[in-house]
Amino acid sequence: MSAMNYWLEHHDRPLIIGHRGASAHAPENTLAAFLLAWTQGADGVELDVTRCATGEVVVIHDDTVDRTTNGTGRVSAMSLAELRGLDAGDGQRIPTLDEVIAETAGAPRPFLLNIEVKDAPALRGDLEAAVVTVVRRHGCEERVLFSSFNPLSVRRLAQLAPDVPRGILYHHAMPIYLREVWMAPLMPHEFRHPDIGAITPEFVAKLKAQGKRVNTWTVNEPADIARAAESGVHGIIGDSPCTIREVLGI
């Protein structure tokens, strides 16, 4: 682990992380949504990455462009030029990871990035290596946290970038071997990323006793934001950073 990573620092309040940016108020996973999250007072954003046919790492949640753009088709079958021709909402384009890192550099306080590597099979196309290459090129390791639902992706990221912290994502309705991370010794990680449905003070305390920090998602309802904060989570990932701020009273 690197000497310093902002995600690992102690904070007096939960970190406020915009889910796909401020996706309640701008098109998800676009530069507009990321910059709006910052304007709303977020500490950073969560974003989803995958690879397109020409190999670039692009920021989009689904396997296809159908839901979030005016086009149709599989991201993995489309070139970057084709993807760039689409409207991702309000005239926004699908960004590359490269662009997001560049556009969020040089902020007065570190603009935290939780890069969620989408659960494409870890050994196909080596998305993980492509993501690490981009992060290394920018030298932005200290403000990055990787996460994935795919344990193999987390393992691969640990091998490729042991200096960048990792979080294991899961939902409380997933099979017990995934939500209790039975394979944890094979995939070193510092964070657990359970959904808000799992969050109680006891649950968070249990994970903390195991040496894990907890970031929870997708937390939008004020009562859930308050419960997450009272439970002692490290970070709250939600669609509306301004709502999180309001509930936390900051």
Ligand code: G3P
């Ligand atoms: O990283 C938290 C959350 O984004 C995981 O689910 O489907 O919104 O990527 P999803």
Ligand code: MG
């Ligand atoms: Mg995500």
